[in-house]
Amino acid sequence: MFFVSANAARHALDAMADLWPQWPVGLHWLAVGESTAAEIHRAGLAPEYPRSGFNSEAVLALPCLADVAGKRILICRGDGGRDWLAARLRERGATVDVIPFYRRLPAPDRHCPDDIDTVMITSVEGWRALAGRIPAHARVIAAGERVAAAVAADHAGPVVTAASAHDSDMLAALPG
CATH class of the missing domain: 3.40.50.10090 (Rossmann fold)
Structure with missing residues (x-):
C-alpha cells in the first residue's frame, strides 16, 4: 500500500x-x-x-x-x-x-501582491493553481526537475530547482 x-x-x-x-x-x-x-x-x-x-x-x-x-x-x-x-x-x-x-481545490482567486519576490511550489498541481497569480519578476523555487519544468513553461521570471519537496531542500534553494 x-x-x-x-x-x-x-x-x-x-x-x-x-x-x-x-x-x-x-x-x-x-x-x-x-x-x-x-x-x-x-x-x-x-x-x-x-x-x-x-x-x-x-x-x-x-x-x-x-x-x-x-x-x-x-x-x-x-x-x-x-x-x-x-x-x-x-x-x-x-x-x-x-x-x-x-480533492484539491484551487485557492480563492486573489492576486498576489506585486512585492512578492519568492514563491515556493512543491507540485505541478500547486503551480497550475497559482501560475496566473505570481508576479512575472518573482523567483519560483520548484521542488524537483519535473515541477521546475512545468513552472519554466509558464513563468517568465527566474526558476530555481530544489533537490526535492522536503523542507530542508526547499529552504536550501533560497538565495543566500
Whole structure:
C-alpha cells in the first residue's frame, strides 16, 4: 500500500481505521517521504520510504518494488494525481488500484501582491493553481526537475530547482 502524500496517508488511514478493527498483517506500507511516513507511524505502522528524492521515481527505485509481478498494490492519493507510478508498476506486472482520498481545490482567486519576490511550489498541481497569480519578476523555487519544468513553461521570471519537496531542500534553494 503506497501513500503519495501526508494528506493521502492521513485521510486514507482515517477511512481505513473505520473499516478495520486492526491493521491487516503482511501488508507492505510505503510512503513517498519522511512527512508521509510520519503520518503512517502515527497509526502504529512501519512504512518504508526513499531516503532522498521524495517522488514517485524514488519510490519505484525501492528494492521492495523491483519484483511486483502478480502482486496487488493500492495507491492512496489526491483526486487527479499523477498516474506515472501506477503505469510503471503495471508494466512490471502488478495489479494496481488507485483511490483518491481527498480533492484539491484551487485557492480563492486573489492576486498576489506585486512585492512578492519568492514563491515556493512543491507540485505541478500547486503551480497550475497559482501560475496566473505570481508576479512575472518573482523567483519560483520548484521542488524537483519535473515541477521546475512545468513552472519554466509558464513563468517568465527566474526558476530555481530544489533537490526535492522536503523542507530542508526547499529552504536550501533560497538565495543566500
